[in-house]
Amino acid sequence: MATVAVVGGGVTGLVTAIGCARAGHRVIVLERGPVPNPASTSADQHRALRVLRPDDLDGTLRMADARRRWLELESVLRTSIFRPVGVVTSATPDELERALDTARQAGLSATAVAPKTLPSVLFPAGTGGVLDPAAGVLLADRFLRAAAEWLAAHPAVVLRPGCAVTGIGDHEVILADGITAEADVVLVAAGPWTADLTGPPVVLHRQTMVYLRPPPHLARWWASAPGVGRIGADRRAWLLPPGGGTLLKISSDAVCREVATTADPEHGAWAARLLAEPILADAAGYAVVAVRDCHYATDPGTGGPVLSRIRPSVWSRSACGGSGFGTAPLVAQEILGAALEVSA
């Protein structure tokens, strides 16, 4: 049996803690705020789980594995956290062929969809859609609450909310009060704040999201609608459908910018820019309920996520990228592998 210390109570930390506790390890979760923390990147109504990665068979197979692990978590927590509504991505005829080809190789039943089947969504000229039926929406806040409850009730888990970590050593975590917690394996999963504690350096991004309520006459249609990606003026926008107690959410890489710090979010002009994007038909009928800025970090070289082993006993989720929520069970598997190695 190993002792695993997890720094950060976002999705990465909580999924890892559940996996390690289920495998019989002792786990301590150190979170500077409450668990779950509304200020974490993970705290939101929903996050997309995309499985099909056109032209990337390995990535697609990895995401299919992540999806299987999310379904397993759903049964462990006995809470519905995944809405299997699929995700439609706009595609030119050439992109469609390539996406269908990757899906065939991965054994996924992706299909072409005509834009007229999604009349509330505006598709860019010259594109149709490809439906990834294995994809869907993770109910993020619901998962975080259920995970925190499950962990709080588990005898091998110590949840330490209000416990800021100030330093990381090999086999040890240094707390703000100077006390040191020892562990066989340490995962630093402090979201966009991870780089403050460990390397390597990352690029910090801020992105604005707008939450909308559809007009009443469309509520039923939206209740079973899929997520939609690669829409908007430059095909960088996406939407997550309402359902399971969530609102409709829109955003775009066009309103994502590099920032130096997570402090002082400012979203007014960015929200206006997002609302001007051609994403929804009859957009004026949708009520704006909320606007929010959220941060994530990426690897400066690849622009993607990174999990690195920075010391023999320490792993750092230094960049959590745009698919960081959906891939959390894959990080958990890595850490579980390290814990098994220690206890073998």
Ligand SMILES: Cc1cc2nc3c(=O)[nH]c(=O)nc-3n(C[C@H](O)[C@H](O)[C@H](O)COP(=O)(O)OP(=O)(O)OC[C@H]3O[C@@H](n4cnc5c(N)ncnc54)[C@H](O)[C@@H]3O)c2cc1C
């Ligand atoms: C706009 C936007 C849209 C996104 N959409 C998607 C999507 O559709 N699908 C998807 O898969 N991913 C998406 N992501 C990415 C995903 O949300 C993140 O990668 C993921 O939530 C990161 O989770 P985490 O647990 O690693 O970090 P976080 O959720 O940020 O958790 C880190 C925790 O560490 C705590 N912490 C920080 N410093 C310390 C410290 N010193 N001591 C103790 N605790 C500390 C924080 O308080 C926080 O609770 C999106 C991100 C953004 C910004």
